[in-house]
Amino acid sequence: MAKVTIKDVAKQAHVAVSTVSYVLNNSKSVKPETRERILKVIEETGYFPNHVARSLKTKKTQTMGVIVPDIGNIFFVEIIEGIEAYLSQRGYSVILCNTNENQEKERNYLSVLLNKDIDGLIFLATSKNPEIPQNTTIPVVIVDRKFSGNYSSVLVDNVLGGQIATEHLIERNHENVALLTGPLTISPYFDRMMGYRQALEKHGFEYLPFLVEQCGTATYDGGYQGLHRLLDRLSEPPKSIFAANDMMALGAMRALFERGVSIPKQTAIVGYDDIPTASIMTPALTTIRQPKFEMGQKAAEMLFNELQNSADSQSYLFQPSLIVRETG
Amino acid sequence: MAKVTIKDVAKQAHVAVSTVSYVLNNSKSVKPETRERILKVIEETGYFPNHVARSLKTKKTQTMGVIVPDIGNIFFVEIIEGIEAYLSQRGYSVILCNTNENQEKERNYLSVLLNKDIDGLIFLATSKNPEIPQNTTIPVVIVDRKFSGNYSSVLVDNVLGGQIATEHLIERNHENVALLTGPLTISPYFDRMMGYRQALEKHGFEYLPFLVEQCGTATYDGGYQGLHRLLDRLSEPPKSIFAANDMMALGAMRALFERGVSIPKQTAIVGYDDIPTASIMTPALTTIRQPKFEMGQKAAEMLFNELQNSADSQSYLFQPSLIVRETG
DNA sequence: TTGAAAGCGATACCAG
DNA sequence: CTGGTATCGCTTTCAA
Numbered sequence: 001m002a003k004v005t006i007k008d009v010a011k012q013a014h015v016a017v018s019t020v021s022y023v024l025n026n027s028k029s030v031k032p033e034t035r036e037r038i039l040k041v042i043e044e045t046g047y048f049p050n051h052v053a054r055s056l057k058t059k060k061t062q063t064m065g066v067i068v069p070d071i072g073n074i075f076f077v078e079i080i081e082g083i084e085a086y087l088s089q090r091g092y093s094v095i096l097c098n099t100n101e102n103q104e105k106e107r108n109y110l111s112v113l114l115n116k117d118i119d120g121l122i123f124l125a126t127s128k129n130p131e132i133p134q135n136t137t138i139p140v141v142i143v144d145r146k147f148s149g150n151y152s153s154v155l156v157d158n159v160l161g162g163q164i165a166t167e168h169l170i171e172r173n174h175e176n177v178a179l180l181t182g183p184l185t186i187s188p189y190f191d192r193m194m195g196y197r198q199a200l201e202k203h204g205f206e207y208l209p210f211l212v213e214q215c216g217t218a219t220y221d222g223g224y225q226g227l228h229r230l231l232d233r234l235s236e237p238p239k240s241i242f243a244a245n246d247m248m249a250l251g252a253m254r255a256l257f258e259r260g261v262s263i264p265k266q267t268a269i270v271g272y273d274d275i276p277t278a279s280i281m282t283p284a285l286t287t288i289r290q291p292k293f294e295m296g297q298k299a300a301e302m303l304f305n306e307l308q309n310s311a312d313s314q315s316y317l318f319q320p321s322l323i324v325r326e327t328g
Numbered sequence: 329m330a331k332v333t334i335k336d337v338a339k340q341a342h343v344a345v346s347t348v349s350y351v352l353n354n355s356k357s358v359k360p361e362t363r364e365r366i367l368k369v370i371e372e373t374g375y376f377p378n379h380v381a382r383s384l385k386t387k388k389t390q391t392m393g394v395i396v397p398d399i400g401n402i403f404f405v406e407i408i409e410g411i412e413a414y415l416s417q418r419g420y421s422v423i424l425c426n427t428n429e430n431q432e433k434e435r436n437y438l439s440v441l442l443n444k445d446i447d448g449l450i451f452l453a454t455s456k457n458p459e460i461p462q463n464t465t466i467p468v469v470i471v472d473r474k475f476s477g478n479y480s481s482v483l484v485d486n487v488l489g490g491q492i493a494t495e496h497l498i499e500r501n502h503e504n505v506a507l508l509t510g511p512l513t514i515s516p517y518f519d520r521m522m523g524y525r526q527a528l529e530k531h532g533f534e535y536l537p538f539l540v541e542q543c544g545t546a547t548y549d550g551g552y553q554g555l556h557r558l559l560d561r562l563s564e565p566p567k568s569i570f571a572a573n574d575m576m577a578l579g580a581m582r583a584l585f586e587r588g589v590s591i592p593k594q595t596a597i598v599g600y601d602d603i604p605t606a607s608i609m610t611p612a613l614t615t616i617r618q619p620k621f622e623m624g625q626k627a628a629e630m631l632f633n634e635l636q637n638s639a640d641s642q643s644y645l646f647q648p649s650l651i652v653r654e655t656g
Numbered sequence: 657t658t659g660a661a662a663g664c665g666a667t668a669c670c671a672g
Numbered sequence: 673c674t675g676g677t678a679t680c681g682c683t684t685t686c687a688a
Contacts, residue, residue, distance in 0.1 A: 003465075005665055016675040021667060028668090031673055048443040052389065053665030055380045055445075056680050063423065071405055071412075072604075081400060084426050088433075093440075095391065096424040098412050105416075112421075115376040137331075220608060250608055257610055276400075277605045280548060280578055282585055333681055344659040349683060356684095359657055381681035384664050 082296020139306040152313040161320035162195020178238035182218030223248025227255040246271040268328030283326035410624020467634040489648035490523020506566035510546030551576030555583040574599040596656030611654035
């Protein structure tokens with residue numbers, strides 16, 4: 001069963017390869033009869049065009065690259081789902097690269113991908129902000145990170161999100177909301193903190209540094225330990241906590257549980273991201289939702305458009321929203 | 329900045345393209361001086377070999393396809409991580425295809441991928457067992473599904489897993505353990521049930537159909553509803569439950585919580601999979617761990633070997649293990 | 657050790 | 673409407 005090529009088809013249909021190509025791509029009008037004849041041969045032989053050869057000629061591979069920091073993180077996964085949904089529908093495949101929060105892997109992927117066979121790149125950067133090689137010839141869109149350079153990007157308004165979360169807490173509890181944050185060098189965490197401060201200010205509260213705890217990593221463990229530290233230095237638990245992502249919130253909840261402080265009675269808590277686990281917990285976590293799937297879709301769409309219409313790079317900003325559940 | 333090709337390099341280095349190719353691939357000995365000269369030109373021009381052209385010639389694309397039923401399911405994601413870890417280290421990229429538990433998408437991907445530019449395929453099948461097109465010329469390894477046909481596969485001993493879980497419960501509670509299972513048409517669930525029955529038998533218990541509840545979907549909701557149904561028809565909660573996956577177990581826990589039955593005091597529960605959320609819950613879920621990452625790695629390794637040594641297709645069976653936590 | 661040239665499997669231009 | 677052919681960028685055989 002040697003692979004059948006366009007040549008074989010041409011021969012069997014008694015036409016030139018170019019003619020076969022025309023019917024394959026509908027790129028030129030072909031007399032119905034010949035078209036039929038060719039189609040029949042294709043059918044019979046089970047011919048299937050060779051993508052690689054086609055790509056060599058057209059300079060288009062019909063595949064996009066996606067670089068993510070951690071595919072174990074459901075937040076990114078939902079974005080990927082959005083990307084995939086959009087792209088697969090238009091005949092694109094996606095090459096997935098997991099950097100595992102490892103800068104070297106990231107750098108490596110960046111150079112491999114950019115020089116390999118992808119038509120475009122969607123880039124979800126690792127914690128520390130990296131540089132994109134300058135010699136890029138393909139469009140790239142950045143998701144969820146502010147970046148210098150002329151790239152498209154899709155962002156969520158993290159300042160607003162931080163504000164909404166904090167205000168919600170203030171309105172329900174009227175005082176001292178603590179902040180449990182990830183590394184402030186990561187733009188989303190920085191922005192959420194800004195939102196927190198703005199909400200405080202707006203309601204006439206002072207920003208109290210001893211109420212904010214920065215976790216080394218924005219993870220369950222990070223949140224767990226961070227909250228223990230916070231509780232250790234406070235005379236009593238804060239009335240409420242804004243955790244800058246759900247995983248930290250979950251870790252914080254465990255810490256609270258272990259210390260015997262009841263949620264939300266003694267201290268309320270709101271998270272950020274709305275990951276699936278948040279709604280499964282008992283009590284279920286109140287949180288800020290980011291339209292992750294839509295973000296992925298949008299990123300894919302922007303990339304697609306840049307490719308089709310060589311549209312200019314642009315930015316798109318999504319709005320987060322509050323999901324009230326049981327913790328605050 | 330027009331793309332520089334091997335031709336350009338050859339020209340600037342005053343050699344033939346073949347010579348450049350030789351140094352690129354280390355495929356023939358080249359006089360050190362010429363090699364240096366060529367390398368220098370490559371450096372200066374920033375030349376990077378075109379993968380597509382190379383693939384066309386070599387018939388190898390250095391990319392593998394991976395088809396998964398649901399990338400939102402952490403179980404599959406950890407397998408993917410294993411695959412990625414292994415493959416990326418040997419210079420392979422992976423094209424990820426998410427079928428979303430949709431058979432048509434799956435069929436579609438199967439035919440696209442198999443005819444496109446991948447060197448091998450790792451296939452995690454959707455719930456319903458599909459057929460792999462017969463005209464496959466590339467190696468395929470199946471993960472976590474029994475399949476007819478001459479494909480490699482990596483499996484976990486689900487019968488054993490079901491047995492371990494059930495025995496653990498029996499040994500701690502000594503009686504009537506209920507089974508909350510997913511569709512029995514899916515081989516892993518079928519096997520776990522067999523393990524359950526064997527454990528029962530081994531300990532002299534009768535298999536009681538009214539103690540087993542089959543959920544429409546093996547999800548949180550499925551488990552939640554399934555358990556409510558089970559409780560509805562029983563005069564009192566079973567002493568223990570073996571839930572055939574963690575998501576169902578979590579749903580069951582919520583149902584139990586809502587009915588005011590305490591875990592594990594009144595009814596103990598053990599899940600299956602050991603997903604991250606399982607350990608985060610309060611109480612933390614006792615469960616059966618599957619070596620997901622290793623499974624992915626192994627699958628990748630088998631594929632890799634089939635490619636390298638044209639090794640024969642084979643099967644590999646992993647052992648599950650019990651993780652005792654707080655629910656049982 | 658090096659080079660010329662064939663060819664991988666398609667696309668698309670230019671003639672007819 | 674159809675065909676011949678150059679070409680995409682590389683690998684590899686064969687000869688020098």
